[in-house]
Amino acid sequence: MSSEKDFSEIVSGLAKKRGFYWGPSPEIYGGSAGFYDLGPLGKLLKNRLENVIRTSFVKANFWEVECPTVSPEIVWKASGHLDGFIDPLTKCTKCEQVYRADNLVEELADGESLKGLSLEEMTSRIQELGIQCPKCKSELGSVEQYNLMLKTTLGLDQTAYMRPETATSTYLLFRRLLTFFRDKLPAMVFQIGNAYRNEISPRQGMLRLREFTQVEGQIFILDADEMNWAPYEEVKTETLPLLTYQSQESGSEDVQKVALEQAVKKGYFQKPAYAWCVWLAHKIFSGMGFDDSNMRLRQHLPTERAHYAADAWDVELHTKSFGWVECCGIHDRGNYDLSRHQEFSKQKLSVKVDKKPVVPNVLEIAFGVERPLFCLIDNCYDVNEKGEVWLRFPPHLAPIQAAVFPLMGKEELVGPAAEIYHDILDSGLVTQLDQGGSIGRRYRRQDEIGTPFCITVDYDTLEDDTVTLRERDSMQQVRIKRSEVVPVLHQLVKREITFSSLTT
RNA sequence: GCGGCCAUAGUCUAGCCUGGUUUAGGAUUGAAGCCUUCCAAGCUUCCGAGGCGGGUUCAAAUCCCGCUGGCCGCACCA
Incomplete structure (x- = not known):
């Protein structure tokens, strides 16, 4: 068996030779990292995957929407991407090594944290603590932000950003969707479309792209329905390949086949509706050609998950190129997004429950299409001793x-x-x-x-x-x-x- | 973004160190033809290459610099 690195090159070589994908694009100008072109066979394959995804969501009673990929700054201000999803970076004034300022401080100064500080405050805090470049012991430059969104301009001077996820653009439709669904929740919609992330240094070919196709299914749902979810009842005896955080903490990578209802009983999933989302994600990936021998559902460790998330699981696929690859997140986003957009847009994004306004919660299944696309080619690759x-x-x-x-x-x-x-x-x-x-x-x-x-x-x-x-x-x-x-x-x-x- | 290594036909590769011997060689793929009654057969012909930009030199695939991209390590991956 060849090494892992060699195998990804074999896969990419075949993909290139036979017209699955080419890149980095634009090839004739040398290429930009994180961009790929799909050739005729790659596009056919991607269409087939998208058809499986679309059919699975439709059969599960989701409705498809499509939104613009560019939105004005305020949208991302509200969503938190503009302020929250920046990396504070600092660069050594001498050797020019770049560091994450917050990570550096937590690592080098016991008990210190830069959380919640402005960029200026971060800079002065680093000076106060006397933190220097770990490599050459020189002074560090001022803290600057690096935002992972691609910026653009609408008209002459309106700042806008390419969406870093499709989900936010779906949430903006909430009032329209509520009307479409005749004021009844839960409402289930999904979107398949491109999203953009200005990765600092994309590696690993098709697995980390700056432009990629994202699939995100959303359930707008009230607290009571999360605990009492009819579709869950229909599938609760089916088993899923689970890797719980407890097994991971004990150093095990062993997957247990657990029935959905057992998983809820044991507290792996807090909410039946969330458990059903995990089941649906697993079903979609099964339809995309992955079975339980190369797929697992991995629970986030408590340290990995956002403070508000009770449940946090990923679908991971096993590849011969890179081992286990994270391919899909199932998120309980609570009512954070709708509350924020209600606040920033001044539009009412609530429904009446017992005559009181309530902002619904969101359960989300989110994944990129290019990752399973690559994983499928990787998994399906076979060669005999003659090199055929x-x-x-x-x-x-x-x-x-x-x-x-x-x-x-x-x-x-x-x-x-x-x-x-x-x-x-x-x-x-x-x-x-x-x-x-x-x-x-x-x-x-x-x-x-x-x-x-x-x-x-x-x-x-x-x-x-x-x-x-x-x-x-x-x-x-x-x-x-x-x-x-x-x-x-x-x-x-x-x-x-x-x-x-x-x-x- | 940093450090190390690297970049030749669609693909894999020789030549580079030691500049001229090269119309840049081979394998494979691809195309055309012949042959052929089922698993990359054979024969003939053909297409096809030194990433981009500078520099040194009479002369650069070969030496030097920059850029772009790739791999490995670090960092990053909301």
């Missing part, structure tokens, strides 16, 4: 679902192959017609981009109207009637039948 490569995508996620070949490039075989190709295309599947090179080479090409099924037209086809259907993973073939090609492919892709059922 397979991407073993589940059929419903494969960019190209079926390829059609004439056994040889003869006119009498190419004609029928082209007809079958068009039939498959018309039926709504993505397919490819390939007559270049030997038949073996063409099978291999499709293996390498993860096409689960290939159809080959040979001389028997001209006699008895049958074709061979070849499965990627087993490399087995079966003859089926030409008229069955389209329906059989659809059944295979939807996993209604297995390939082996055709061979008996």
